[in-house]
Amino acid sequence: MKQPRAILFAVMAITLFVGTLPSPAFAQDREVPYWATLRFDTVNMRKGPSQDYPIDWVYKRKGLPVKVVRLREGWRLVQDPDGTQGWIAASQLSPKLGALVVGEGNVPIREDASNTAALRWHAEPGVVGELMRCRENFCEIDVSGRSGWIAAERLWGVSEM
DSSP: OHHHHHHHHHHHHHHHHHHHSOOTTGGGOSSSSEEEEEOSSSEEEESSSSTTSOEEEEEOOTTOEEEEEEEETTEEEEEOTTSOEEEEEGGGEESSOEEEEOSSSOEEEESSSSTTSOEEEEEOTTOEEEEEEEETTEEEEEETTEEEEEEGGGEESOSOO
16 A cells, blocks of 8 residues: 555655746746847747737847847747847747847957957857856857857847846
């Protein structure tokens, strides 16, 4: 009799544990506005908050930062770096923070958060990276496994909300 009771206890414990794990959509149920990134290489933006609405835009940029400005059930009204707004399914977004290099001309990526720190490389506008942290008007980003510091004013996706 003790064995079925132990099995029942184990199943209940696993069920409780799995039930407490956050889902990707739950991780994005927070106060707006907030930053997110595109989870996949191809993400559809729709005119409204369901698959019944037509696709307005197709993004081909995994990691592209977007600003979430409104929540509606499993959908998020987002704004992209160009100011375009539309609806994306919450499952298509990641809570990871990202940054997009903006502005004119190449920008130096440095070894530390300083204009005098050693130069690692240059990035051109349009480069997307994972946002690691920010300090002293600089942000550390990781671009395909290479990290460095860039002036925060040259990044979209890092402003305080």
